[in-house]
Amino acid sequence: MKAALKKFGKGLATFFKGLGKSVATFASMIYGNKKAFAGAIILMLFVFLALFGRLIFPYDETTSFSQMYQSPSAEHILGTDGMGRDLFDMIIYGTRDVMSIAFMTALMTVGLGAVVGIVAGYAGGWTDKVIGVVLNVVMSLPTFPILLIMSMFITIKDNFTLAVILSIFSWPGLARAVRAQIISLKERDFIQICKVMGLSKAHIIFSELLPNIMSFVAINFISSMKNAITASVGMMTLGLALFEPTNWGGIIVNARNSGAFAIPAARLSIIAPIVTIMLFQIGAILFSNGLDEAFNPRLRKN
Amino acid sequence: MSNFGRKLKAFFYKTKYFWTKLLLTLLTMLIVTVLSFVLIKSLPGDVVHQYALNLQNTMKVPYEEAYETATRLLNYDPEQNIFSAFVSYLGGLMRGNLGQSMFLEDVTANTLIRDYLPWTLLVSSTSLFLSFIIGTGMGVRMARKRNGLTDTIMTGAITVTSSIPDYLLGVILLMYLGSVAGIFPTYGAYDLSSKGNFWQFLASILHHAALPIFTCTVAQIGGWALMAKGSAVSVLGDDYVNAAVIRGLPPRLIDRRYLKRNAMLPLITSLVINFAYLFGGSAVMESVFAYPGIGRAFTIYIGKRDYFVVQGLFVFLSFFIIIANLLADTVCGLLDPRIRER
Numbered sequence: 001m002k003a004a005l006k007k008f009g010k011g012l013a014t015f016f017k018g019l020g021k022s023v024a025t026f027a028s029m030i031y032g033n034k035k036a037f038a039g040a041i042i043l044m045l046f047v048f049l050a051l052f053g054r055l056i057f058p059y060d061e062t063t064s065f066s067q068m069y070q071s072p073s074a075e076h077i078l079g080t081d082g083m084g085r086d087l088f089d090m091i092i093y094g095t096r097d098v099m100s101i102a103f104m105t106a107l108m109t110v111g112l113g114a115v116v117g118i119v120a121g122y123a124g125g126w127t128d129k130v131i132g133v134v135l136n137v138v139m140s141l142p143t144f145p146i147l148l149i150m151s152m153f154i155t156i157k158d159n160f161t162l163a164v165i166l167s168i169f170s171w172p173g174l175a176r177a178v179r180a181q182i183i184s185l186k187e188r189d190f191i192q193i194c195k196v197m198g199l200s201k202a203h204i205i206f207s208e209l210l211p212n213i214m215s216f217v218a219i220n221f222i223s224s225m226k227n228a229i230t231a232s233v234g235m236m237t238l239g240l241a242l243f244e245p246t247n248w249g250g251i252i253v254n255a256r257n258s259g260a261f262a263i264p265a266a267r268l269s270i271i272a273p274i275v276t277i278m279l280f281q282i283g284a285i286l287f288s289n290g291l292d293e294a295f296n297p298r299l300r301k302n
Numbered sequence: 303m304s305n306f307g308r309k310l311k312a313f314f315y316k317t318k319y320f321w322t323k324l325l326l327t328l329l330t331m332l333i334v335t336v337l338s339f340v341l342i343k344s345l346p347g348d349v350v351h352q353y354a355l356n357l358q359n360t361m362k363v364p365y366e367e368a369y370e371t372a373t374r375l376l377n378y379d380p381e382q383n384i385f386s387a388f389v390s391y392l393g394g395l396m397r398g399n400l401g402q403s404m405f406l407e408d409v410t411a412n413t414l415i416r417d418y419l420p421w422t423l424l425v426s427s428t429s430l431f432l433s434f435i436i437g438t439g440m441g442v443r444m445a446r447k448r449n450g451l452t453d454t455i456m457t458g459a460i461t462v463t464s465s466i467p468d469y470l471l472g473v474i475l476l477m478y479l480g481s482v483a484g485i486f487p488t489y490g491a492y493d494l495s496s497k498g499n500f501w502q503f504l505a506s507i508l509h510h511a512a513l514p515i516f517t518c519t520v521a522q523i524g525g526w527a528l529m530a531k532g533s534a535v536s537v538l539g540d541d542y543v544n545a546a547v548i549r550g551l552p553p554r555l556i557d558r559r560y561l562k563r564n565a566m567l568p569l570i571t572s573l574v575i576n577f578a579y580l581f582g583g584s585a586v587m588e589s590v591f592a593y594p595g596i597g598r599a600f601t602i603y604i605g606k607r608d609y610f611v612v613q614g615l616f617v618f619l620s621f622f623i624i625i626a627n628l629l630a631d632t633v634c635g636l637l638d639p640r641i642r643e644r
Contacts, residue, residue: 133329137326137329137333140327140330140623140624140627141330141333141334141620142334142620142623142624144585144597145600145615145616145619146337146616148585148600148604149341149612149616151604152607152609152612153344229467230467233467233470234467234469234586237469237586237589237590238585238586238589239605240601240604252470256473261476261477261480261481261482261488262481267482270473270477274466274470274473274474277466277467277470278462278465278466279465281464281465281467282461282462282465285461285464286461
């Protein structure tokens, strides 16, 4: 047991050493691809805003109806919402909320998907067969109706619950894709050589297989963040998830419910959050497409 | 006889792909049915009792008779043990009794499906086929003129359209074209006043469906275009296309006869699979447009906590998706032998 733990620790250490190296190559590859670079900058802007935005643009929560739906001015760059709060500050303040839902969902989806995929792909045999049937069944269940029904029994009050519900059905697809990648990698020469050399399983998994699927996992992480934002705002639109008033989806829903369609100055309360969501999504699309191009030689131009 | 046995064995082996798919489908259907039964089983115990009391008052019959009617209508008797309750639940489903509303006497899951599903099918199938035709056309063009101006512009446009969640595009269009400009109606599937005249009624239906169809089409074009582009690029590298170019065939003929046809094959399978999801997945879009489709009915009755109707709609939608998936898999397996080998 102790020896196995030691081996595992060693494997982990080589993994982190390898990770350092692959992060460096990763960064240079992103820098080399225009799309990936532009996407990375947009995504980093959002991460920065989620972490420090509240300090730079403090958000005044007090509501005053005399200030409602003001047009943009020097004081309020994007005007005010239906309760007289500064729209720009609200969007900045809500970034953390939106990003945390997206990040938690992506973490759970990718974590579960990658672990199950690697186990199924590497172990093979009966383990693989059983996991395969489970994945097939979960994937053929109608996701959206079940999500809706679950929301009837579970009140989604906090972001964590929302993230769990959003990731429950999104991991099997990723697990299947990771499994396929691992199976094709397993047949390649360098893994066969490792096996012949008698290297440990931990070494093969952590420092040979994982670095090879890292880009794939990263691309999926970003696109599941993107999907999580779409799905979470959708749940809020349907009134199936409670939301912070500063969440971008929340701003849209509140504005729509208070009749913003008919008030010219109020339309900004709908347009601005949508444009913000679009900006994030464009960043995510550029980043993952660029990464795909950089790591996938077939897609490279000429 | 042994010859027949061998033939039978060979037949099963040859069609192994379809049998596993069928088995998987039955397993999933069983899971869905069990899930929906668990849903009912987890309800507070006196739901049926309350409904029976209601019936007693409205129908003026003794309580025992009302209770008996209630268990028949709701497909569920909490006093039975779990196995016989499940069996009678299954029996009810087989007889086509999907679930009675607890609040409205003349509403059942069956009537909801009859009233709401046609609108969903109108919008989603029209937009699916429009986006498929436009998107694949774009994709093949992009593949032909790769890295040219058209390709760059189209790629940019696709990035923008796929960056906005479809229902938010709907919100924007509804706001400007519906509320502000007043060109399109903002809710419903038709004007009640137009119901007398057939042509007026048809025009009204199209008028109401135009915005949802447009939104769904725009939202789906990008996906089809990228898929078609990827498929067409791989076909472009094939020998027979190069041979056609060398033979000096006109580019338009090559596009139509060689490129489009072969690039289309893998897309047809996605089209079939996508068709299955038409029936359930449009709840958000229908709610944005206040369009009376099946997804909207589903969310409305979830909001009302009308458990038995929700359960019935859930079983119906799930079975539809699952069976359509089986059909899609079968069609794909017949069209493309490589899938069967996997």
